Amino acid sequence: MAASCARTLGKVGWHILESPPCRAGKIASLIPRVPLHGSSRAYRTGGAGFRSKLLFSPPLRGGRVLGCAFLFGGGLGLYQTIKLSAQHHLAEEDVKPSVGGLKLTLYQYKTCPFCSKVRAFLDYHGLPYEIVEVNPVMRKEIKWSTYRKVPIVMVNGDVQLNDSSLIISALKTQLMSKDKTISEILRCYPEMKAVNEKGKEVIEFNNKYWVMVNEAEGQTMYPEKDSRKEEIKWRKWADDWLVHLISPNVYRTTGEALASFDYIVREGKFGTYEGFFAKYVGAAAMFVISKRLKSRHNLQDDVRQDLYKAVNEWVVAIGKKRKFMGGDQPNLADLAVYGILRVMEGLEAWDDMMENTKVKSWYRRMEKATESHKGQTDPSLNIDQH
Numbered sequence: 001m002a003a004s005c006a007r008t009l010g011k012v013g014w015h016i017l018e019s020p021p022c023r024a025g026k027i028a029s030l031i032p033r034v035p036l037h038g039s040s041r042a043y044r045t046g047g048a049g050f051r052s053k054l055l056f057s058p059p060l061r062g063g064r065v066l067g068c069a070f071l072f073g074g075g076l077g078l079y080q081t082i083k084l085s086a087q088h089h090l091a092e093e094d095v096k097p098s099v100g101g102l103k104l105t106l107y108q109y110k111t112c113p114f115c116s117k118v119r120a121f122l123d124y125h126g127l128p129y130e131i132v133e134v135n136p137v138m139r140k141e142i143k144w145s146t147y148r149k150v151p152i153v154m155v156n157g158d159v160q161l162n163d164s165s166l167i168i169s170a171l172k173t174q175l176m177s178k179d180k181t182i183s184e185i186l187r188c189y190p191e192m193k194a195v196n197e198k199g200k201e202v203i204e205f206n207n208k209y210w211v212m213v214n215e216a217e218g219q220t221m222y223p224e225k226d227s228r229k230e231e232i233k234w235r236k237w238a239d240d241w242l243v244h245l246i247s248p249n250v251y252r253t254t255g256e257a258l259a260s261f262d263y264i265v266r267e268g269k270f271g272t273y274e275g276f277f278a279k280y281v282g283a284a285a286m287f288v289i290s291k292r293l294k295s296r297h298n299l300q301d302d303v304r305q306d307l308y309k310a311v312n313e314w315v316v317a318i319g320k321k322r323k324f325m326g327g328d329q330p331n332l333a334d335l336a337v338y339g340i341l342r343v344m345e346g347l348e349a350w351d352d353m354m355e356n357t358k359v360k361s362w363y364r365r366m367e368k369a370t371e372s373h374k375g376q377t378d379p380s381l382n383i384d385q386h
Helices: 003-018 024-030 063-093 113-124 164-176 182-186 215-221 227-240 242-250 254-268 272-296 303-318 332-344 348-356 360-371
Strands: 104-108 130-133 152-155 159-162 191-195 201-205
Touching: 104 113, 113 164, 113 242, 113 332, 113 360, 159 164, 159 182, 164 182, 164 215, 164 227, 164 332, 227 242, 227 303, 227 332, 242 254, 242 272, 242 303, 242 332, 242 348, 254 272, 254 348, 303 348, 332 348, 332 360
Parallel strands: 104 130
Antiparallel strands: 104 152, 152 159, 191 201
16 A cells, blocks of 8 residues: 555655755645556556645745655655565465465565455465565565566566466466466467557556466366356456556545555554654655546546445346356456455445445455465466476
């Protein structure tokens, strides 16, 4: 949640430090407009209207002091986020099942919904993995990679999988087709460069929603007619629409933005002054960012209604006769939607969603299936990348 915010705060701080003394009312023009991209969290844009009551409106002569405040607040938030993520993973390591011969390393931002999707897949299938929390400012943990987004999964230390949907499809293919190596599977998802609507070059991956199985394997995985087509449709929907509803809802109001950062401060045991900077400066920045996202995706004034509508649309698609979209067991669309929604847990947006939609029963089933590794198959699985 604080990952992309820390980077934004850092940039704002350096900008202020390098600029002449300024008025607080001009802060909005200093906030960098960080573009959204496919596999990073939707909390990344800047915008006008930063004249929140959380900031001072009288003229400020100490522009450099304000710049230091942004840098200090961003740095503290980043430190605590990485610290908490590491502690959380160490606590979970004892309960993960052991699968011989398989080594997966996930490079992630913990609160990124795309990274949460990958963790949901790995946990459901009982695949052990190590986590490397990436510094969202410097990203030195992935300095070795030409692909500069997360998640990234390394298989046995030397095969790199990029993009959350590709990662999931490739690993699912390996689980279904043990005669194929991960390198052979990866060739089914060629990388291509394209230009987006802003004229920026982006990397996409062909076939990333397809699990590459033969006819017999396909019958096992997709026993119902059109179930494969349905899975692909809703995996795309999760990436193209659902994920963009998270940030505007989590930071919908200044109160909700403060509550989100209050959780980070409280769990990280900040001191009084440290907590002030991390909580108030971070919350103010993310509140502004969420408003730009609301405009970009043409959301309603009450963004909760878009969230409720999307979630209920998902529940209707599952229907009353199925436990999951995959039937008696979750499929990849179930795991994608669950992974995205669970990043809101503990926040007001999540509570409202559970109370005002029909998603609760499905969500609890998904939670149980994932935590108990219901999709674990062959305990002797060994991914051979050579």
